[in-house]
Amino acid sequence: MSEHKDIDFICNRSKQKALRRHLRKQSTSAEIALWKLLKAGQIDGQRWRRQFGIGPFILDFYCPALKLGIELDGEHHFTVEGDTHDAQRTEILEKLKGIHIIRFENRDVFEQEENVVKFIKDTARERKRFLTESRT
Numbered sequence: 001m002s003e004h005k006d007i008d009f010i011c012n013r014s015k016q017k018a019l020r021r022h023l024r025k026q027s028t029s030a031e032i033a034l035w036k037l038l039k040a041g042q043i044d045g046q047r048w049r050r051q052f053g054i055g056p057f058i059l060d061f062y063c064p065a066l067k068l069g070i071e072l073d074g075e076h077h078f079t080v081e082g083d084t085h086d087a088q089r090t091e092i093l094e095k096l097k098g099i100h101i102i103r104f105e106n107r108d109v110f111e112q113e114e115n116v117v118k119f120i121k122d123t124a125r126e127r128k129r130f131l132t133e134s135r136t
Contacts, residue, residue, distance in 0.1 A: 012053040020058055023051040030072050030106035031060060037117055038070075044124050054097065057089055062099075066127040069093065069101045070120065072109065100127060 012020070027035070031050070038048040038061055052062035052069075061070040073086070086103070093099040102123055108116055 011055075013055075016053045016058065020051045020053055023058065028072065028074060028106060030074075030109040033109050033113075034061065034070070034072065034104075034116070037113075038120075043117065043120055046124055054093065054099065057093065059101075063124070066124055066131065067097070067099045068124060068127050069099055071101060071103045072106050073103055074106045 027050075035048075035050055037043065038050075041047060046063050046065060048070075049062050049064070050060065052059050054062070054069075059069040060072050062068070071086070090101045090103075093101060100123070102119070104116055104119075
């Protein structure tokens, strides 16, 4: 972990702008479906961003007010290398920036939409309580 303390955590770096735009234009069907549920404050009135850059990382979805990220995982995540990369990235974001990451498999968005939305709502409420308590 100590080797990551020097990471520059600028949000939405200009050098990543083209990549973030490309990722939005080439969204997976699961990302499109989840975005329809998140956008316009449909989940507890929270504002979400898609393909949001935080330092060297780009999160599928991010709620700045809650410091909550959502990642949708497709096939390339289900390898030893993908799993290791995801775990390291999550650890860095959580330990160094206090950003909580939740993950879903792409298919969950279609097969268990109600459960996904409920989990996001519950996690958002927990984050709101946590952040409120940590400020006092």
